Amino acid sequence: MRKINPHDFKVARRGTSREINRQIALNLIRAHQPISRADLARLMNVRRGVASLLVGELLSEGLIFEGAVGEAVGRGRRPTFLFIDSRQRCVVGVDIRASRTFIMVTDLMGHQLGSVTSFQTSREIGPLTQELARRIKQVLADYKEIGACEGIGIAVPGMVDPAAGKVLHAPTLYWRDINLRDPLAAAVGIPVHIENSGKACALAQLWATRSDMVASGNSVFVSVSDGVGVGIVVNGEVLRGRHNTAGEFAHVPLSIDGPRCTCGATGCWEAYISNLATLSRYFGRDLTDPKPQSAEDASLTVEDLIARARTGEAKALAAINSTARYLGLGLASIINAVDPSRIYIGGEITTAWGLIEPIVRSGLRERTLTDFGGATEIRVVPAEDHPRLRGAVALVAAPAFAAPMVA
Amino acid sequence: MRKINPHDFKVARRGTSREINRQIALNLIRAHQPISRADLARLMNVRRGVASLLVGELLSEGLIFEGAVGEAVGRGRRPTFLFIDSRQRCVVGVDIRASRTFIMVTDLMGHQLGSVTSFQTSREIGPLTQELARRIKQVLADYKEIGACEGIGIAVPGMVDPAAGKVLHAPTLYWRDINLRDPLAAAVGIPVHIENSGKACALAQLWATRSDMVASGNSVFVSVSDGVGVGIVVNGEVLRGRHNTAGEFAHVPLSIDGPRCTCGATGCWEAYISNLATLSRYFGRDLTDPKPQSAEDASLTVEDLIARARTGEAKALAAINSTARYLGLGLASIINAVDPSRIYIGGEITTAWGLIEPIVRSGLRERTLTDFGGATEIRVVPAEDHPRLRGAVALVAAPAFAAPMVA
């Protein structure tokens, strides 16, 4: 039961019905390709004539194409299959992280082309833009057979104003109010879109093509790495809020008297479960103390820690188990607040999922209010899926498939 | 950028455009009444002919009526004003609380008719239903000139399954899995809708008729009474979640090592700021200990406590100031998670708003991540506004104005 905003509404025009049905058809082709006009008409519950007209429009715009004639199921004329046309266009996804920056090229469906490349992140915007532009141009030259690049999507670990193309605050990069979009767009001559990495991850799952990976209702993506990013999907849309800062569950407290967080407050969830927090716990030092105490401290990663835990090192196991419990406790807050159908979890810690799942689940049940809340589905998204990169790509590829604004 | 759900979409039919524009017109009349067809057409940016047709349809359905001819602004024919027709229909709102149950009658616009009545809440569903049915019948008989009753809306302090008409769990009433809707509907012969009281409060603000009370973007309602209820509005819709339990920020922790909460967990926000928590703090006893320590303890209310604080009693002031700080700290979590345009606060504690606002605001700023987050608008909703009752009414009255489902 949605209220129409009397200050911001969209009246249905003569072409609105067509626009709606066109997008539905496009999405169904995306979800079910290859598909015939007749099947499309059955899925949409409209006459074949309407489906044909919609398909004709999509064909003439080059969004889809007619493939080979398919095999008939029984008797009767064989169907001509329709596909999303992602042959002559590609998208570049960029994932900027504190240590390294990753680049991936995909087609319009988000299918990976070539391999993921990376380079060390420069915290200075000038050199970073230059390096990015150089590498993107090179990658596009290498894959020239793909065709034109539709755009570049960038996931940034911090608060972002997508409309202004600015990074408002990225603590791990020490960025404040930096326009990342315009310099890069000018350098490569391709439109650039930027977004917070947690929201990008949520977008990646929302627009995933593998049908088993798309949640039916609301969903939440929790990305645990150096920091913790969260993206929330409500009614098929990423929750943005007034200033595009919605979803910052990372800084909802577990204990206001807890360890100091990089954000300045105390006891944030992030201060308990981020990779840095887990490592700090292992080394028994304060999270806000950036200086490693030893050579080992300086180089050890969470993956190393998990390896040690697997070999049975008690201290490593204890550190990881603590993180697991706190992870569960924080997920309970998300469940209580949002009641999602599914939670996705990404980040290095998920490589230990077999080890920690029972602990996460029991921590979660400590604080969820209902049995079904405690049973909320949790799915691990492995690093190989590159959720940040796929989300960055979705920034560019998804708008063509989005629902029209109506009423 | 909303994704169309390929498993649950609505194709635009021949009448869809009309349906959309009809609802827009209806909402604009609701928001701007009295209004002429010509003004409506200008607001909608359509031809007067179209507006006339839409108005004709609404007139024939009895949703609106033509009032007196208005005064001309300049020269030219005078407009005929249109109004929402709420003359011959009324709605009953019911607010069930642990101690007392309140009843209010309104017209379709939510305007109060007569006065609010109340009686002591029986925790047994049979007697409660009987008493409710008796009183509702009586009220409707008293206001017979109003016309037929369109429905009864009930706000319940607990988890609710509106589709099944059941209260899943209401701790303060000791209810579990109780069908509240069907017995009452059978007894009075009028449709009954039930909803969680936090969500009802959010609905009340969303559908408020005073334009200054309707937030433009997303909003959150925090109701602080015996318990704490929260309702979230996203994109003009109350956030429900998978099991209609979204919005339970009351049980997001401030400190997992904090005081035990009635929900079983520890350190929930509710355990710091509910009226019971504030009183417990004043009397220096454990929140979970239901037994009052003294006669004064058994009878003192938060309003009394506020009165004492205003007279300068240090202990009372300290208890309230603590609650204020914790209120702010928890609001910060809501702001970080949802980033709303506005937060509404209701409940007895708001009568001390002048006293506590600076403390709430500073507690809030302790944990918000950005300056604009810390500056999020907070509005107090006084008890006289009866947000729970207005929300209960909206359950019945609002669906007629809701946006059609499309795409």
Add this chain to the structure above:
DNA sequence: GAGTATATGTTCCATGTTTAGACAAAATCG
């Protein structure tokens, strides 16, 4: 007071969209 200008609300036709059904093309089965 008559004429002019202007605003409201209705009416008619053009355009565009879904709905319904007929029809040709193509493939299978007996």
Add this chain to the structure above:
DNA sequence: CGATTTTGTCTAAACATGGAACATATACTC
């Protein structure tokens, strides 16, 4: 080969908005 079935196209009807003309009603001007 003919009957049957399926796909895809095409046409007319029903219904929506878009645009303009028209009747009605009021105010202003001469």
